[in-house]
Amino acid sequence: MLSPLNFLPTSRRVAVIGAGAGGLVTARELGREGHQVVVFERNTRIGGTWVYSSEIESDPLGVDPNRTRIHSSLYKSLRTNLPRELMGVRDYPFVPREGEDRDPRRFPSHREVLKYLEDFANEFGICKLVRFGTEVVFAGLEEVGKWRVEFRCENGDVDEDLFDALVVCVGNYSQPRVAEIPGxxxxxxxxxxxxxxxxxxxxxxxxxxxxxxxxxxxxxxxxxxxxxxxxxxxxxxxxxxxxxxxxxxxxxxxxxxxxxxxxxxxxxxxxxxxxxxxxxxxCTGYKYHFPFLETNGIVTVDNNRVGPLYKHVFPPALAPGLSFVGLPFKVVPFPLFELQSNWIAGVLSNRIALPSKEEMLADVKAFYKDLEALGKPKHRTHDLGDCLPAYFDWLAAVCGCPAYEEWRKEMYIATHMNKVANLKSYRDDWHDNELIRQAYEEFRKYATNEGSQNHSKLSV
Known part of the structure; x- marks a missing residue:
């Protein structure tokens, strides 16, 4: 729920782990709310899994804990399986841009997604918040209510810092799950x-x-x-x-x-x-993996269920000091990051009030009970699927944001149906032009201020 209008805003020092899409969007939302943000990124550039590498790990199966690690899961030809109209954050639409190395297609390549993230980071000054080449090796709660973060620098030295809150944005595409096969x-x-x-x-x-x-x-x-x-x-x-x-x-x-x-x-x-x-x-998906995180057993990963988490974000016993962005799958990722991190930022500033720890835990237990009644296995706890629109609407309501637009919901469904019917050609053959028109009509609202965005194409 939103706090009273006369709430006293609080600015906190917040550590964001990861400078992929989730971390970048989270850093922006936290900064807009007045928090002091430090983003830790072990690589030398932003983008996370969207930074393509032709290299593969020393263990191609990905089960050897001592293997060389490659951050990206991209294959060379990968194109998005969602249209760009759905992918961008609300006030920074993912529209085609001019340039010989840009990809104007509606379902663009992974390189174009990375360029969008770089444009986003430059537009909102996020790179200055990022400590590159810095791998978090430990993050745990201190007795004084602070989160201690230990990190390894590029030169190999390990240093530490203290924060009021910690947001985990490490992504879900680095620790492979493999099938168990007899023999x-x-x-x-x-x-x-x-x-x-x-x-x-x-x-x-x-x-x-x-x-x-x-x-x-x-x-x-x-x-x-x-x-x-x-x-x-x-x-x-x-x-x-x-x-x-x-x-x-x-x-x-x-x-x-x-x-x-x-x-x-x-x-x-x-x-x-x-x-x-x-x-x-x-092609069996990934495990949630937080080797740096120490919560004294309060937050666990059990058969790929990260829990207990209130609405996939806050562990009740550690809220609001610890939160997660981007755990749900079968979603529209960037808008999900935006809504989740807006919620987190508002809670940390006291603009939004969380329920009591007891109420949050009761909600989590009821959620697990519902999943069990539906026959949904534990490893699919964070699979939103058909619940995606309702989850987005809930987040928007609790944040005081406009509801998730109907054209977005309809376009998401239309894309899925087109993929089912035209697996080979759905990225280049679609029939939802009216929804595209509605999308660009909304995008024009964000292009009125030419100083804030230089989108070169805002026409269907």
Missing amino acids: IDGWPGEQLHSHNYRDPEPFRGKVVVLIGYSSSGTDICQELIGVAKEIHIAWRSAKTELLDTESINSNVSFHPMIESVHKDGAVVFQDGCTVSADVILH
């Missing part, structure tokens, strides 16, 4: 996680078993068609809604999950089908 230790083939997939060429002429058929699985499958000898997709879901018949090539087969693998290279699926495979490619 895998003796299987002679190659394994990798999609985190370390870059392009299809290494799979030319090979028999590939691809586990998972969500966002990365569908994209990678499309790239492998015509390159791999055979593609066998192991998919946990029994649904067939994503099976675009136009994209199913003679060398693509769908199966239930893998039952076992064997020393002769055989992969046996639960339907009894057996294939001799060269590669198993895990």
Whole structure:
């Protein structure tokens, strides 16, 4: 709830961990609320996972704790699976810009998303808040109510600093989850996680078993068609809604999950089908991973449920000093970051009041009970899915922001339906021009002040 109009604003010193999209948007919202912000970023530039690297980790499967770490999970050809109209923050729309190295497409490449984030950071002066080349190795609560952050600098020295609050914005795409497969230790083939997939060429002429058929699985499958000898997709879901018949090539087969693998290279699926495979490619998502965070067991990661968290953001026992931005998935990320961090900033300044710790914990327990009643597994706790519009509306209401616009909700649904029907071509063939018109009509409200934005194209 919003605090009374005569509330006394409080300015706090806040540490933001990560200068990816979540950290950048959070830094802006905190700064607008009057807080003093320090952003810790272990890399030498902003952008997080949107900074593409052709390199892969020393363990392609991503399970060796001593492997070399690569920050990005991008494959070379990646384009967004959401239209740019949905992706930008409200007052800084993600519209096409002039320039020979810019990508004006509605579903642009990862390079264009990075440029948008760089434009955003420059527009709002965020880079001056970032300590680059600085990896947080410990963050814990001091007895005096301060958060102590220890960080390793580029020269290897470890230093520390104290903060009133800590916001974790490290992203969800660095610690791979892999499928558990009986007999895998003796299987002679190659394994990798999609985190370390870059392009299809290494799979030319090979028999590939691809586990998972969500966002990365569908994209990678499309790239492998015509390159791999055979593609066998192991998919946990029994649904067939994503099976675009136009994209199913003679060398693509769908199966239930893998039952076992064997020393002769055989992969046996639960339907009894057996294939001799060269590669198993895990498109199985990621684990939440906060190795630096010490909460004395108050916040845990249990089967990929980070909890207990009130509305996916505040741990009741440590609120408002600790918060998380960007944990939910199957979302529209940048607007999610904006609303969550606006809430956090308002709570820290006393503009917005949280419920009592007891009320927040009761809400969390009720939420978990509802998930259990729906049969939703624990590892999908932060999967918003169909609940996304209601969650956005709740955040907007508690922050005192305008409600999530209807055109956004309709465009999100239309994009999903178009993807289901046209998996190969949905990024370049759409039929929601009226929604696009509504989007740009709204964007023009933010382009009236030419000094604040230099968007070069605000027409459909």
